[in-house]
Amino acid sequence: MLRKGGSVKRWHTITNAKEQTVAAHSWGVAVIVMELWPDSRTNLIYASLLHDVPEQLIGDVPAPTKWAHPRLAKELGVAEESFWDIVKVKFPELTSEEVLKLKIADMLELLWYCIEEERLGNKNFKEVFVRGVEYIKRYDLCEASTQMLDDIIKMEAEL
Secondary structure (H helix, E strand, O other), X not given: OHHHHHHOEOOOOOOOOOOOEHHHHHHHHHHHHHHHOOOOOHHHHHHHHHOOOOHHHHOXXXXXXXXXXXXXXXXXXXXXXXXXXXXXXXXXXXXXXXXXXXXXXXXXXXXXXXXXXXXXXXXXXXXXXXXXXXXXXXXXXXXXXXXXXXXXXXXXXXX
């Protein structure tokens, strides 16, 4: 049942030039985790690969919707937790520091995807990129993630 989660299409509320699945996104997140924090525990790598698998039952609810409706976001969290009970798989336990790393890598992958879309001529992702940068800057970024973010911002500015 876990493999089905990789087939979920992301970005259903915005026109994209190149389809992205949860599998492609999750692979990107895991690669970013390994690049920024090469000594990461296996739990963080597994969590990177599995973090959006519950979307096969819940769907990919856009982040702005969750931000605008905190009660909905909380209920979606409950639904995600129950997903792991349904599939009888234990989601990897993470430290608070690892949870932060996962969120940062998740957002950095989103920004990379926005750049890919913009390179393909898709202007729809400019606003997503700007919101993503604003969002990630709220976190306490380590030197490596700050450098990656700076590189991403420079690349996007050159488009």
